[in-house]
Amino acid sequence: MIFFINIKKYLPFLVLFSLISCNKTDWRENFKEVNKSPFGTFIVFNEAEDLFSTNDVHYLKENIYDYLFYHVESDDYVNYICIKSSAYKLDVEGLTYLLNQVKLGSTAFLSLNYFSEHLKDSLQFTTKNLDEDIYSPEELKKLNGTLYLENKDFKNQPFLYDRNIRKNYFDRIDKENTVVLGTIDVDGIKQPNFIKIHHGDGAVFLHTNPVVFTNYNMLNGRENYVENLFSYIPSGDILWDSQIKSSMFTNRDNDKKDSIFKFFLGHPSLTWFLFVSLFGLLLFMLFNARRKQRAVPIIKPLQNSTVEFAHTIANLYLKEADHKNLVDKKITYFLEKIRDKYLIDTNNLNSQFIEKLALKSNNDLASTKYLINTIIALNKKTECTDVELMVLNNMIEKFFKK
Structure with missing residues (x-):
């Protein structure tokens, strides 16, 4: 077979x-x-x-x-x-x-x-x-x-x-x-x-x-x-x-092992004790079942879980090893902040844009040019490594410290 x-x-x-x-x-x-x-x-x-x-x-x-x-x-x-x-x-x-x-x-x-x-x-x-x-x-x-x-x-x-x-x-x-x-x-x-x-x-x-x-x-x-x-x-x-x-x-x-109830029922005095106890329990539940004032619940204020949420999302991306997705989001956030803080159009990342950005952000022209060229290169890639992600993050943080 x-x-x-x-x-x-x-x-x-x-x-x-x-x-x-x-x-x-x-x-x-x-x-x-x-x-x-x-x-x-x-x-x-x-x-x-x-x-x-x-x-x-x-x-x-x-x-x-x-x-x-x-x-x-x-x-x-x-x-x-x-x-x-x-x-x-x-x-x-x-x-x-x-x-x-x-x-x-x-x-x-x-x-x-x-x-x-x-x-x-x-x-x-x-x-x-x-x-x-x-x-x-x-x-x-x-x-x-x-x-x-x-x-x-x-x-x-x-x-x-x-x-x-x-x-x-x-x-x-x-x-x-x-x-x-x-x-x-x-x-x-x-x-x-x-x-x-x-x-x-x-x-x-x-x-x-x-x-x-x-x-x-x-x-x-x-x-x-x-x-x-x-x-x-x-x-x-x-x-x-x-x-x-x-x-x-x-x-x-399991049948050979006497249960505790079988032991109680095997002795008349213990049997009466068991029934009296059960009857007393029923009386207690009957008279204690009247409506009582409910306890006032303690309502805790809503906590700001923004940081925890960010950590959760970051761990998710880290676990999935989707470095390209994180690179794209870092670039989008960077360009959005440039438009909001320096009022510069980011549609065309040419030499004029680099000079204007370096002047308004008080960064030197060489480092600004290197950062923008890095962004352009990473945008063209379909996959990115964790090293490229870390380098881009460090460059952006250093740029905004000026």
Whole structure:
């Protein structure tokens, strides 16, 4: 199965990442399908229908347990995909239900930083994460890595990643039922990070570096690795789990924890205290709801924000690096001030104009001539540098100091 990801239409994201400074970009790993930040999965999520063009892609808006229970028959074959840091909403009962479906011939593809103990025990594998104590974006940025695929078409072909690649790999596997499909370089030794575990009539694909599916790597020439990973998924309907909701039936952890109200209602004396307190609160609100004199609002005088506005506009032009626009405005302001202050016509900047301007402004003829010739030259240009802008500004300020 061959996939093609159309990265061209996502090039604006790449431009955006390069233009926005690091302190304004959210570099946290969120793996959210609706998030366009570097480490969201917006691109691969929206390309899923093209990646699996022969299959029907269903985006789960309910827990996988609830979906399988209501919509999937025991003889239906599906392909389940989950790309997250940890699939914490896939609890023990939901995972058991999913593995039972895999036994009947379905496929599960999970790319996670952390696998649950129940999944490890069920499929007989363990993992080792040498960077499990690293969480901050600044520290993760330093973690580069090299990944490999064991397929003969890609064997020994390195896939280089420049950040957020944890040394996370499978430490122990059941070799009778497991095939190593990919590895990661850990201190010069190739360790398995992508495996296929045969489970009944189906298979479970496990991958330890979900960051490879994020927008950052999709836009930096590493989409081929993701295409190769997905090529192992057989034909069939795709269930893409965005981990939106917990199960309505299996998530009983919160039910086991008694709420404070349940504790109060479990003791008669506390129950009466609760009801008396609520009744007293209602009486207080009832008698205190009468109309009261409104507080006289303090109206602050309008502030002169001219300087702040000028700074804002200047910063805008500076950020856009539109030096030509600023040069034109400086020249327009200069000529307007000449007309207003010295009553000189500025339509023709000839030698007579220069002599008259030098005489009325008390500037020497040479410097005045140099200034006007500079203005004429800059007017003819289509682009200007920041150096030319600064030189023009200094010349104009020096001219008016006379």
